[in-house]
Amino acid sequence: EAGVTQSPTHLIKTRGQQATLRCSPISGHTSVYWYQQALGLGxxxxxxxxxxxxxxxxxxxxxxxxxxxxxxxxxxxVNALELEDSALYLCASRTGTTGANVLTFGAGSRLTVL
Amino acid sequence: QKEVEQDPGPLSVPEGAIVSLNCTYSNSAFQYFMWYRQYSRKGPELLMYTYSSGNKEDGRFTAQVDKSSKYISLFIRDSQPSDSATYLCAMTTQGGSEKLVFGKGMKLTVNP
Structure with missing residues (x-):
């Protein structure tokens, strides 16, 4: 079974530009979550x-x-990119909305804003 | 006060050591407690999941939840170099559809 897939793996942009990140959940999963993982912030x-x-x-x-x-x-x-938007963006999916919210994560897209 | 507090470490131990990782939280509505492991350049993967208070064991890993103290722990016995990773605690309220709230993660290195 394919896991959660994200693209691109890496993305470099400059301040003010726009970034688009994509995520495909596990087959059969209907919920998708996005998280930002910045250095030191979790x-x-x-x-x-x-x-x-x-x-x-x-x-x-x-x-x-x-x-x-x-x-x-x-x-x-992400529009009007700022330097502090540099982070790993993680997508996760789960089946439905009942029961425990156990998420399966993708490998992430690393966005660097220069 | 942050909802979930986790010492970010880093923590370095010799192979074979018992490792204790901890998180505290402030929201008494949290009912589901999880530990995720994240290797470098990878996304987090679910390691352990516990509902409400109590202990759960899976091989070398034991998760403990003490809701009266708002404190959760993950113990790793006979630690291996392959356990070197960042460990994140996560929790959510009952209902299951709410967002997971994560700790900052503890970076663990197990030295051979």
């Missing part, structure tokens, strides 16, 4: 999508946005 919750809808978002500015497609894959967009 994993910070960004966004949660389920059945194509945004269900919850973390304490991040509106320039962080995303969507979930009918095939449950997801995209994270």
């Amino acid at each position: 994993l910070q919750f960004l966004l949660w999508y389920d059945e194509g809808e945004e269900r919850n978002r973390g304490n991040f500015p509106p320039r962080f946005s995303g969507r979930q497609f009918p095939n449950y894959s997801s995209e994270l967009n």
Whole structure:
């Protein structure tokens, strides 16, 4: 069974540009979560999508946005990039919305903002 | 006060040592407690999962939850160099659909 896949693996942008990160969940998983892992800060919750809808978002500015497609894959967009957006962006998926929230993570997309 | 506190270390131990990793939390509504392991340049992978208070054992790993003290622990017996990784505690409220709240992670190195 294929795991959670993310692309690109690495991305280098400059301040003010936009970045788009992509995630394919495990087959059969309908919920997708995005987390930011910045150095020294641990994993910070960004966004949660389920059945194509945004269900919850973390304490991040509106320039962080995303969507979930009918095939449950997801995209994270970061507009007007700032230096502090440099981080590993992790996508995770789970089956449905009941029971314990056990997430399976992808390997992440490392974004560097110069 | 942060919801979940975890000493980021780093922690270095000799092979064969017993390792104790801990997290404290402030939200008494947390019911599900997890430990994830993250190797360098990889995403976190689920190691242990516990519901409410008590102990859970899986091979060399034991997870403990003390809800009265808002304290969780992960013990690694007979530690191996392959255990060298960052260990993150995570927890969530009952209901299951809420976000996981993570600790900052503890970087562990087991020296041969």
